Amino acid sequence: MAGGKVNNSPKILVFSTEKISDPAIDMAGLLKLHYPPTVYTIPVPCSSAIKPRWIMHALEQGFDGVFIAADGTDCPYGESCTTKTGEIVRETMEQLKEKGMDPARLKMAAICSVCSEPFVKHVKSFAEYLGKEKEVNAVE
Amino acid sequence: MKKKIGVYICHCGGNISDYVDVEKVRQAVENEGGVFLSKTTMFACADSNQKDMVSDIKEKQLDGVVVASCSPKLHLLTFRGVAERAGLNKYNYVHANIREQVSWAHSDNKTGATEKAIHIVKAAIAKVRNAESLEPVKVQSTKAVAVVGAGVAGMRAAIELAEAGAEVFLIEREFFVGGRVSQWDDLCITDETGKELITRLYDRVMQHKHVTLFTGAEIVENKGSVGNFEIKVKVTPRHFKLQCSGGELQKAIDVCPVEVPDEFNFNITKRKAIYHNYPSEYPQLPAIDMKTCTRCGKCEAVCNAVDFSQKTEYLNIKVGSILLATGFDPYEPPKGEFGYGEIDNVITLPQFKRVIHYNDKRLIWQGKEVKNIAYIYCVGSRQLNGDNKYCSRYCCTSTIHTAITAKNKYKGIHNFHFNRGIRTYGKAEVRYDESSRLGDVYLQSFEYDPPVVEARDGQTFVKIKDVLTANKELEVAADLVVLVTGMVPRKDNSIAGLLKVPKGRDKFFNEIHMKLRPVETVIDGVTIAGASQGPKNIMESMNSALSAATKSFSLIDSGELALEPTVAVVNKEACEWCGKCDEACPYSAFEKVEKDGKMIAKVIPSVCKGCGMCLPVCPSNALELIGLSDHDVESMIDVLIEKDTV
Ligand SMILES: Cc1cc2nc3c(=O)[nH]c(=O)nc-3n(C[C@H](O)[C@H](O)[C@H](O)COP(=O)(O)OP(=O)(O)OC[C@H]3O[C@@H](n4cnc5c(N)ncnc54)[C@H](O)[C@@H]3O)c2cc1C
Ligand code: SF4
Ligand code: SF4
Numbered sequence: 054m055a056g057g058k059v060n061n062s063p064k065i066l067v068f069s070t071e072k073i074s075d076p077a078i079d080m081a082g083l084l085k086l087h088y089p090p091t092v093y094t095i096p097v098p099c100s101s102a103i104k105p106r107w108i109m110h111a112l113e114q115g116f117d118g119v120f121i122a123a124d125g126t127d128c129p130y131g132e133s134c135t136t137k138t139g140e141i142v143r144e145t146m147e148q149l150k151e152k153g154m155d156p157a158r159l160k161m162a163a164i165c166s167v168c169s170e171p172f173v174k175h176v177k178s179f180a181e182y183l184g185k186e187k188e189v190n191a192v193e
Numbered sequence: 194m195k196k197k198i199g200v201y202i203c204h205c206g207g208n209i210s211d212y213v214d215v216e217k218v219r220q221a222v223e224n225e226g227g228v229f230l231s232k233t234t235m236f237a238c239a240d241s242n243q244k245d246m247v248s249d250i251k252e253k254q255l256d257g258v259v260v261a262s263c264s265p266k267l268h269l270l271t272f273r274g275v276a277e278r279a280g281l282n283k284y285n286y287v288h289a290n291i292r293e294q295v296s297w298a299h300s301d302n303k304t305g306a307t308e309k310a311i312h313i314v315k316a317a318i319a320k321v322r323n324a325e326s327l328e329p330v331k332v333q334s335t336k337a338v339a340v341v342g343a344g345v346a347g348m349r350a351a352i353e354l355a356e357a358g359a360e361v362f363l364i365e366r367e368f369f370v371g372g373r374v375s376q377w378d379d380l381c382i383t384d385e386t387g388k389e390l391i392t393r394l395y396d397r398v399m400q401h402k403h404v405t406l407f408t409g410a411e412i413v414e415n416k417g418s419v420g421n422f423e424i425k426v427k428v429t430p431r432h433f434k435l436q437c438s439g440g441e442l443q444k445a446i447d448v449c450p451v452e453v454p455d456e457f458n459f460n461i462t463k464r465k466a467i468y469h470n471y472p473s474e475y476p477q478l479p480a481i482d483m484k485t486c487t488r489c490g491k492c493e494a495v496c497n498a499v500d501f502s503q504k505t506e507y508l509n510i511k512v513g514s515i516l517l518a519t520g521f522d523p524y525e526p527p528k529g530e531f532g533y534g535e536i537d538n539v540i541t542l543p544q545f546k547r548v549i550h551y552n553d554k555r556l557i558w559q560g561k562e563v564k565n566i567a568y569i570y571c572v573g574s575r576q577l578n579g580d581n582k583y584c585s586r587y588c589c590t591s592t593i594h595t596a597i598t599a600k601n602k603y604k605g606i607h608n609f610h611f612n613r614g615i616r617t618y619g620k621a622e623v624r625y626d627e628s629s630r631l632g633d634v635y636l637q638s639f640e641y642d643p644p645v646v647e648a649r650d651g652q653t654f655v656k657i658k659d660v661l662t663a664n665k666e667l668e669v670a671a672d673l674v675v676l677v678t679g680m681v682p683r684k685d686n687s688i689a690g691l692l693k694v695p696k697g698r699d700k701f702f703n704e705i706h707m708k709l710r711p712v713e714t715v716i717d718g719v720t721i722a723g724a725s726q727g728p729k730n731i732m733e734s735m736n737s738a739l740s741a742a743t744k745s746f747s748l749i750d751s752g753e754l755a756l757e758p759t760v761a762v763v764n765k766e767a768c769e770w771c772g773k774c775d776e777a778c779p780y781s782a783f784e785k786v787e788k789d790g791k792m793i794a795k796v797i798p799s800v801c802k803g804c805g806m807c808l809p810v811c812p813s814n815a816l817e818l819i820g821l822s823d824h825d826v827e828s829m830i831d832v833l834i835e836k837d838t839v
Contacts, residue, residue, distance in 0.1 A: 076266065087298065090295070093833045101806045103809060114834050129705055131779040166707075
């Protein structure tokens with residue numbers, strides 16, 4: 054069987070959005086653009102609906118990273134989305150710093166409804182970063 | 194907590210099972226808490242399987258259902274329907290996407306794919322375990338629709354709605370209906386003229402007793418939501434009595450001292466403040482433009498149909514749905530773009546169409562006969578450095594069509610098309626072929642190397658490095674340069690703000706999904722049609738008008754509406770009114786109410802769109818979205834992080 058065990062790749066939780074970024078992630082599959090299978094998504098209506106406590110919960114329970122596939126300027130609920138999502142990220146990063154956790158374990162990028170390739174690029178490079186961090190931490 | 198959950202895992206032919214070991218997934222989840230039955234199926238969506246599911250739910254009294262298959266965008270509603278047919282409330286159904294986001298995305302890693310599928314199905318089970326039966330939010334609806342804009346799209350939609358049985362209020366901002374199409378003579382791809390088309394539509398609109406047309410009218414206020422919008426319409430008078438004899442009117446026009454650029458002709462001619470409609474515009478009544486009228490009274494003195502006593506009226510109208518068909522503006526090049534506004538024989542395509550209208554035998558511009566015409570394509574479209582990245586779609590076709598018209602109408606015309614790759618899609622390709630046969634010359638460049646317009650020795654030249662002749666530098670001495678300007682959103686699109694309709698990256702009105710829900714906006718009950726949504730030709734505008742009319746009608750037809758109950762809810766104990774949610778909500782869905790001696794926030798379910806923007810801003814964590822509670826999300830996270838089982 055191709056691939057073999059995957060247990061060691063970092064686990065990433067993606068918050069996608071039902072109308073914009075989740076369709077892009079679907080399309081990545083359709084186009085057979087591969088990314089690590091340890092990337093999981095939970096779709097939400099809008100990226101400005103994500104509570105910092107959900108992100109903290111994921112990271113504290115064992116996810117190596119959380120990626121917010123934000124609506125950006127395409128948000129069907131209006132222009133304020135970009136700033137609001139940005140505010141959520143800022144606030145959560147602060148909480149991470151306070152707890153002595155690496156704020157870079159949270160990442161956000163705007164993923165439009167056809168941004169399948171950018172999505173795959175983002176999660177791959179994020180997984181690479183988290184993988185390296187994991188190794189460093191294992192050695193320490 | 195559910196105890197009788199049914200889980201169905203789909204092969205999707207082999208689309209899933211070629212990469213995900215579906216039987217392994219089944220075994221891994223069959224002992225999850227609450228799971229009563231677990232099956233694999235060749236095609237979950239097939240009729241036979243749907244029937245099996247219905248009988249399983251009924252016979253085994255299942256209280257929750259999960260199907261792991263393709264994307265929820267395709268079949269969430271299908272399986273909710275199955276639950277409903279079996280007598281189970283449809284919100285006890287949860288969908289798991291193991292095709293687009295598992296088998297296809299990880300076809301390179303079967304072990305990984307199977308492991309991921311197991312986690313995803315378990316998370317869906319965790320979610321369905323907490324699911325509750327919900328009833329849709331029911332609201333009464335008014336069987337009337339406001340159609341905004343009476344161009345081809347608005348009029349076509351109004352006719353369709355009225356014929357279906359709705360009361361229609363057609364609201365046009367100008368004093369005349371017809372929109373842009375009334376400004377064009379010959380149309381592509383039919384042989385009809387703009388006047389013929391508009392006349393046909395206007396006659397049908399006026400014949401229908403269920404359409405009320407307002408001209409000089411605009412929506413200025415909006416309250417309420419789907420099913421019950423309360424709009425206020427401002428109707429500006431045209432200051433004319435209905436009876437009017439032509440002779441006196443002409444006198445009145447002659448004596449009017451105010452002259453303004455005539456926008457109908459894209460400012461190449463002038464008109465008076467008191468003016469008559471063009472033959473292609475309706476109703477055929479004069480009007481006075483009060484924005485420029487000085488109230489000198491000269492017209493009143495010679496024409497007794499003039500009536501300055503008419504007042505602006507405000508009407509309150511109740512409608513169940515609003516259909517926006519406010520159209521587009523042609524792109525206006527800034528001074529200096531390809532010599533526009535600086536070299537006097539550089540004009541735009543809309544202007545050129547009006548010039549052809551006014552020139553019968555010979556084509557004259559600024560007193561000189563025109564023989565060589567240079568068309569520069571994609572002006573204001575497909576911009577490398579501007580906002581307008583999109584293609585305006587109509588313009589290649591319209592330019593070629595207009596160039597052929599000019600060639601057939603006048604003797605000795607030579608057309609030179611400076612293009613960026615011709616996009617005469619569909620049937621219009623025949624026109625491209627025709628123009629090539631007639632001897633039109635096509636020169637092409639890329640967006641980073643556009644042609645250059647230059648005035649030299651009393652002549653205007655257009656120069657290009659033509660990619661079709663190995664980048665040879667070619668130059669044409671042009672008598673007229675026509676800038677093929679694209680479509681941009683209406684300059685005054687404040688109606689979008691009033692109705693809270695979002696705009697896309699291109700600044701046109703935005704649909705929910707280009708393919709799946711192409712005429713709906715996130716504002717329930719507000720649909721969009723025609724060029725207000727993005728560049729469209731007439732046929733495309735009509736098509737979208739018909740679908741928007743159908744969508745609007747479906748909302749109001751039964752007199753009652755069922756809205757998705759997945760809205761925000763406030764925890765009454767935790768909330769200490771601070772107003773942060775009210776600020777964050779883009780739809781004003783919050784009310785401040787008194788409850789047990791304190792002020793708290795309350796969500797109006799028919800206004801809440803379920804976007805969730807209020808959730809993270811609440812300092813007391815008093816807000817949850819039904820179907821996306823902290824418990825839902827956190828229990829899914831807990832399952833997704835569990836150790837691998839394969
Ligand atoms: C130069 C040129 C040539 C063209 N030639 C062709 C052709 O040959 N064949 C073809 O198929 N297509 C052609 N088109 C495209 C065609 O003009 C459009 O497809 C068509 O006009 C779109 O119709 P519409 O009803 O959506 O918008 P519009 O024609 O723009 O009508 C919109 C109406 O809404 C009104 N309105 C705007 N805002 C408000 C408001 N807030 N309240 C109330 N009313 C409002 C406007 O006054 C207007 O009457 C051409 C376009 C251009 C620019
Ligand atoms: S239709 Fe033709 S001229 Fe118009 S923007 Fe598209 S490519 Fe350019
Ligand atoms: S943000 Fe929270 S506490 Fe403040 S009013 Fe809204 S629900 Fe109440």
